[in-house]
């Protein structure tokens with residue numbers, strides 16, 4: 390096709406506003422959004438009013454996800470210490486606690502400080518603190534909030550933590566992190582793990598709380614049967630170590646692990662006492678594609694509650710349009726357009742994305758909104774500073790996303 394024919398005429402492009410600009414009558418509705426959020430005045434504030442790209446939470450689906458997990462835990466007699474790295478929101482953590490959560494798990498000391506500062510009890514740091522900075526802040530946190538604890542996977546770090554905790558006169562809750570198939574952390578199961586647990590138990594300023602094994606490689610294993618097998622294989626060493634530690638007379642109050650992908654696998658039997666699942670609150674396309682027990686194509690135990698809302702900003706070519714989200718918004722080809730799963734997504738630089746489709750009868754409107762399900766929650770939520778919470782089209786709340794990566798937040 391020659392380059393001129395690839396362009397559409399202005400009339401064919403159509404548009405949200407058409408030829409009349411009547412919609413520009415009440416501009417204050419669009420320009421005073423920050424003031425209204427500060428006053429928590431959400432009356433008549435709709436998704437249409439929001440600047441884009443932005444993150445929108447479908448409250449109904451989100452609440453259903455929380456209830457589904459809480460109900461699962463109640464039925465199976467297992468606790469939930471949900472991972473916050475996917476959402477970084479004290480508002481969400483509080484909602485999980487009110488549904489029976491025993492605490493939250495965090496990936497960074499900054500997240501722990503944020504959650505404990507927001508009044509959340511039972512915060513567990515799931516990445517061993519190894520720098521002087523992180524060790525000092527871990528101990529300071531335990532001094533302020535005695536229900537806070539950390540994991541450790543190395544006797545050397547256990548020694549450093551003991552020394553720092555002793556200097557502050559603190560007793561630090563400590564969980565031994567055991568390798569469970571992910572070669573990024575965790576001490577070897579069996580004798581080495583038991584030795585470390587004994588060292589922690591014997592340390593005057595550490596209190597052995599239990600054992601952790603995060604089978605992160607099982608969480609996204611495609612296919613129900615394959616995932617079941619992978620998870621069982623990956624946590625076998627952890628479960629064997631639990632038995633050995635108890636036999637050695639060590640106190641193992643908690644055995645923590647699991648994920649959104651394995652929540653209903655790891656809660657069978659008498660293995661884990663608690664789950665660390667996080668992504669189920671919103672879900673992302675990476676998770677939806679792992680397949681579920683009943684549907685090999687879509688993992689539908691939890692609904693897709695989070696979208697990145699964008700605007701169609703240009704439409705000069707057939708069967709494609711440009712949206713205002715690109716690399717900075719972490720747009721990816723594996724994102725999915727809400728209501729139009731057949732549409733292909735491409736990023737086109739820092740601030741632009743392209744949507745392409747084949748069916749000439751289906752179109753997007755210039756100035757119209759398009760919502761995308763993100764590929765990976767952790768990365769996407771990290772580049773936004775708030776969730777707009779919607780019931781249908783109406784905005785009913787705004788939750789800040791806090792403790793994000795960046796010099797000031799570390």
Ligand SMILES: Cc1ncc(COP(=O)(O)O)c(C=O)c1O
Pocket residue numbers: 472475494496515603605608646647648649650665666667668669
């Ligand atoms: C240590 C740990 N536990 C639990 C989770 C939660 O997993 P998910 O978000 O897949 O439910 C993660 C996520 O990466 C993690 O790193």
